[in-house]
Amino acid sequence: MAVAAFAAAVLFAGCAQDAPQDTFQPKGPNARTIDDVQRPLFYVAGIVGLIVFAVIGYSIIRFKDRGQDMPEQTHGKTWLEVTLTVIPAVILAGVAIPTVAAVFDLDDKSNECVINVTGQQWWWEYDYSGTCGGVEITQPIVTSGELVIPADTPVLLRITSRDVIHSYWIPALNGKRDAVPGRLQTLRMEADEPGIYTGQCTEFCGLSHARMRQAAVALSTADFQTWVTNQLAAYVAPEAGTLAATGEGTFVNQCSRCHQVNGLVAADGTPVLAEPDLYVVAGAAPNLTNLMTRTAIAGWTFDLLTDACREQLWNASPEEFGSLYLQGVWMNSGPDATKPVCFAEATLRDWLRDPAAMKPNYASPDQVASTGGLTRGMPNLNLTEDQIDQLIAFLLERK
Amino acid sequence: MTTLELRSGDPSDSLVTPSAALGIFRRPLATTGWKSWVFTVDHKKLGIMYGAVAMFFFLLGGCEALLIRLQLAAPDNTVLSAGLYNEMFTMHATTMVFLFVMPMAAAFANYFLPLQVGARDVAFPRMNALGFWLFLFGGIFLNSSWVLGGAPDGGWFMYSPNSSALFSPSHGVDFWVLGLQITGIASLIGAINLIVTVINMRAPGMTLMRLPVFAWMQLVVQFLLLFAIPVITVALFLLSFQRNFGAAFFDVEQGADPLLWQHLFWIFGHPEVYILILPSFGIISEVIPTFARKPLFGYKFVVFSGAAIGFVGWGVWAHHMFASGLGPVSVAVFSVSTMLIAIPTGVKICNWTLTLWGGKLWFTTAMNFAIGTIVLFTIGGLSGVTHAAAPADTQQTDTYHIVAHFHYVIVGGAVMGLFAGFYYWWPKMFGKTLSERLGTWNFWLMFIGVNLTFGPMHILGMQGQPRRMVVWPDKLTGDGFFNLGFWNRVASVGSFTIATGVLLFVINVFRTARKTEKAPLDPWDARTLEWLTTSPPKEHNFDSIPTVHALDEFFHRKYEEVDAEGGSRLVKVKTAEEVQAELNAHPDEHMHLPSPSYWPILLAFSLPIITYGVIFNLMLSVFGAVILLLAAFGWVLEPSVAGHDEYDPPADSGDSTKELASVG
Known part of the structure; x- marks a missing residue:
């Protein structure tokens, strides 16, 4: 059953519309490095499992008590024992080498953008400054919830926490990194294409841990420039009397x-x-x-966003995603609308x-x-x- | 029954006892009624009490699990509030680990280690009693938090700083810390006791390499406990002093690093995993050879791989922290060491499988549970390898994939193994055999239930559902085969399937208790020494301590190779009854058994008083400390055995099992 589920999980991954946090569908180079280690592991585990179950299954049927003589009281065969110790050791060595290589690959901190990510009960804050993917950020941008990044650009997150330990996770882009108070830890993010990639705080952080989520939003460089410009635009006071x-x-x-x-x-x-x-x-x-x-x-x-508009945004093609996203709740509303239809x-x-x-x-x-x-x-x-x-x-x- | 002194004819041969012990310093003498249990130091009675209390906590922790699965059966469900949910999963894990699997393994160890090594009791019987009462009182203390302001809500791993008074203001965490301190003492003294028993009290000829595998695995477990419990004890003290007395061990603002807690917790916590699983490895290593009618394949490899797990188990703790930010070198090292531990584990699975191969398999309920253990543990072990690879683990950690993994290991491995032990040893412990018909249903419901509950969790985790979340939102469930809503419902149905199986076990126990039919002396054609005595065993275990000549001594006393056409054949030459009569023909003189004692329960009782005092009022602690001191004095001052003249003279009839009644 579980083996079947395993096998099915691997084989069918990518067929139907999977959950947005499916870890078998990397959408960036870091997650792909992980997937290249993870996917073969599932195959190896599955095959070993099937062999073991086949032997057990055969034994159960073949050696059932049918009134046969008492079996030979053998205490084992050393050559067989040694073989059965060496085989897993060899398999594991085969697994260990790419694992260690991937560990060091993922530690690469080279980047074209640094964003500070700070967790606290129960939300994430993002803090931008300097240059990000060639876009100049002239004043600090402080935002929350959605990590907006330029697509196809290595971004380095510097992660910490203001209270308890949290963990930052966008499964489509990379594994988890804990946000530990008093420590500054890094995690590299890179998305191949514009789109929205959801995540969740994954270190238990108290009462509303389940409601501490996040997303990474990747935009084309031009759209990212537009987003930055908008974030830095001067405050416009509401019209008097409204x-x-x-x-x-x-x-x-x-x-x-x-x-x-x-x-x-x-x-x-x-x-x-x-x-x-x-x-x-x-x-x-x-x-x-x-x-x-x-x-x-x-x-x-x-x-x-209303459910329909959210679906529209989440399912948007990489080409149309940026323009939809930049409209925010004013999506689908047209330039002269007074009330946003997606709100x-x-x-x-x-x-x-x-x-x-x-x-x-x-x-x-x-x-x-x-x-x-x-x-x-x-x-x-x-x-x-x-x-x-x-x-x-x-x-x-x-x- | 209390001090037993079997003498062979010479009336002047008596024990030296203090003749004028003060009234309260006499040893208790009751041989029947509640006093015979409360003051007992008999390893078998204590084993049964350990088992009964652990079973109660199993049902409690199981109900907590059912509530969790009810809450998760539908998106944005409201069966439990967020706060209650956090308390529920914290207590579910804490209960199952510390109050069920560990003490249930201790129950088997207590009952069967002395029998298997051919001893009359454990090395330190009063300490054994103290251990049981500490476990019971610690468990009650911990669970009393539910009605005294809220249960602990920081998860069983209780990561700092979320466990500090600032972030967890109820007393729940205090109850958790202090309750585990109490049960920790129980584990620690139990470990010392059993180590000394196995090392020093083996029957003549019982060399270490003739020790049954169950005894070996328990020995490894006791060493793991001996070194792991002090680590968690230190960690708990640090946290306790931070929460109650203003210390700052994990306070970031004062320069502390919260990762200190994680290291301490997992240096304890990972050996703990092997503490949970190895006893069951031992049990199925007894059950499988018995019902395959051949010795365990590769006994030495199984023993040494168990010991290897015991050693390597200390070098893998940081694989619980791959996302914590340890740096690539540490992560790589712990990743590889974690893969290493799969090798001895794999050796065990191969050996059990090869024990089946070529056997004459008898599928009793015990055997079904044992084979179920191999199958389910293999799945858990293999999914474990998928997160030994650190990069993959950074995707999998804290998701349901991990929940699936360790439940396959702990429920599929440890718990199924314990159930194999119940069905296998029940006739030995109670003289009656559990119903095989109910047992078959019990097994299949649990086996299917485990797969139905935890199988889908592999999918849930890989589809990105994190653990410890009171709700999962509908919008993140996806469509089609991997729809999270569907598999969450399947898991919830599965959990009730397991519960039904466990319920059948409980029914089986009660029905068997009312049954009058006695179990045969050797119902399974077993192989080890515990079957070389009556069922249930006499208080002194063996009339005569057997001399051991081989691994599987009992089997070799029953079977012999006889020449037949086409080579020799293994033939049963003696029945168990005959073997036993042979052994009992010459009962030992001078059987020294420990007398019951008033003091272990009193000493144990003082500890929750002290810990309630730490939480509510330190004056109460002082009161508890006084009781502790009095109990310690009583313990030291009581005579080493009950006075000889306090008993009727032993019966001189041939029935050496006759119980001795006390004089008034």
């Missing part, structure tokens, strides 16, 4: 203690700077400057109403008693429905 303008005030009052929106200024003209270290155990909260360029929120768990508004609304109901956390007053008031996760701000309308209008313009 719902979004009211929302800006609500945001400053309710959200900006923790969440940064770059370029936001208060009524008195002073820059609004988030101070999450005063409110959150990890000392960080997602930067929301370009929230609507991302396709999911809250540890990349809840889609900002899963109910998700964001529910989240603002009561985050802990969607993603368990430690943010209620009784839960933060032991941490001196610092939260892990977003507290329920008891927003009114009007305030939620305002905030959504404001956030929709963070694109």
Whole structure:
């Protein structure tokens, strides 16, 4: 059964539409290095298993008690023992050599782009600076959830954590690397083609471990340039008198203690700077400057895109992927639309109403008693429905 | 029954005992009723108690597993909350490892090691009793966390810093740390006890290379425990002091490196894997030769490969940390050493298979479980090789592929092996044979259930479903053959199939207990010394300690080569009854058996009081420490055996098994 499952897993891989995190479908050179080690291992294991089961099966049928004489009381044959020790040793030596080679290959740190990746309960932060795949990043970009990288470019992630141990994993592009507080560890990522590659935090990190996800988004160099330019674009305040303008005030009052929106200024003209270290155990909260360029929120768990639009994006060809992705929730909406058709508004609304109901956390007053008031996760701000309308209008313009 | 002194005719020949022991320092004398169990130091009674309590925890851990599988049967399911789910998988693993497989293996070791080496008890009987009570109280203490503010929720590996008071504010982790300290003491003293027993108390002629393989594997396990338990003890102390007394061993802000915990945990944790599996390797190495009617193929290779596993097992711990960021040199070294350990393991599988080859196979339930163990363990071993290769492991680690792997090893290997032991040794332990008909159903339900539950997990893992997640989202399931939703449901159905099999076993036990039919003396035509006595064995095990001439001594007393046409034939020349009568014709003089004692249970009882005190109020710890001290004094001051005059004189009838009643 399990052997059949093994064999089937190997043989059928690639036929139907497999789960997006299928580890047998590498989409980049690092994952391919792993696959080149992993796939033969499954074949070898499968064959050895079949041989062992054949011998056991034959013995069971052939040597069943049918009233035959007592068997010879043999204690073994040394030559056979030695042979059966040497054969696995040879097979394993054959496996060990490519394994060791792959270990060192994967440790190659040469790159054309370095991105800092920081885990905390229960989301990932990405921090860009310098040059990435030839694209100049003139000011730091801080984003979360989706790791946007140029396709066909070796990218080196420098991974750490602000609280407990997490693990960064995009199966289509590479294996896992733990994010360990106090350590800076590297992992190389490279995607052959534009597309979205999903992942999940894989080191158990507490209450909402299951809802700490991530994705890597690979874009063509031109699209990546567009993405960078957009991320660095100056803040555009909402038009006075609109719902979004009211929302800006609500945001400053309710959200900006923790969440940064770059370029936001208060009524008195002073820059609004988030101070999450005063409110959150990890000392960080997602930067929301370009929230609507991302396709999911809250540890990349809840889609900002409607199911249909998400499917459309995930299944897009490498050629059309970039242009769809860069529209974010405004996908399919046309240039003059006032309301984005792909926006899963109910998700964001529910989240603002009561985050802990969607993603368990430690943010209620009784839960933060032991941490001196610092939260892990977003507290329920008891927003009114009007305030939620305002905030959504404001956030929709963070694109 | 207590001190037994069999004398042959000479009434002046008596034991030297303190004549005026103070009342409370007398040894307890009860031979029946609850006192005969609570104060016993008899390795067989303790073995049965170990087994009964371990079985209870098996059912508890199994229920936890069923709840986990119910939760995962559907996407975004809500059977368990995230917090409860985390507690559930932490306790499922902790219970199964520390409170079921380890003590169940200890149950078999306790009961059968002395019998197999031809001894009358273990070397340190009171310590043996202490070990059992510590295990029981430690297990109760750990599980009391469910009702005292929440069970531990950091996973059985309890990685730092997620296990610190900041990130796991309930007392759950404290219960885990202190509970495992208590059961750790039990394992450690049990290990010392059994090592000394095997090394020093073997019957005449029982050289190490005539030791049954079960005894060999248990010996290796005890050495692994002896060196592994101190490592986890240290780690637990560090964590305990960090959580309760402000130490900072794993506090990153103060310069600590959380990987310290991982190294300590896995230096213990990997030998632990062999601690779990080797006893079952030993059991099936007894069962397979018995039912194949031929000796274990390559006895020496099996013994030495077991010892080799015991050694190499210390050099592979970092394969649990391939994603931790150890650097390529360490990763390469541990990758290769992990592959190395597949060689001795492969040797064992080959030898069991070759023992079947050419045999005269009798498919009892015990044999079915033993063959099932080989098959399922082989699958687990081979999937293990797929993640010995570190690059592949960085894809597989922390996914369901790993869950599939170690459940094939532990459920398919260790647990199925233990069940082989139940069916094989039940008539020896209780004098009644478990129903083979129920046993057949028990076996097939478990065998199919294991494949149905853990087989699909290979697919789930390779399709990218990570472990320890309370929910899996529908959008990441894919379509077609590998649809994660479908295989998750299959796994859930499988888990209930296993549960049904286990339920049948429990029913079988109760039905057998009510049965009056006695088991034959040698129901399986067995090969080793434990069958050279009554079923159940007398308190003193053997009337006369046998002198051993060969491996499989008991078999060779029954069978002889006789000349026949076309060469010699192996023929049964004596029945088990005849062999036993022959041995008992000259019972030993001076059988010294240890007397029961009040102190092990009291000493063991003081430890949970101390640990509750660490969590709730240190004054309680002081109170516990006083009890501990009193118990230790009582232990030291009690007479070494019950006074001779406290017993009726032994019966002088030919029936040397007659129990001796105490005088008032």
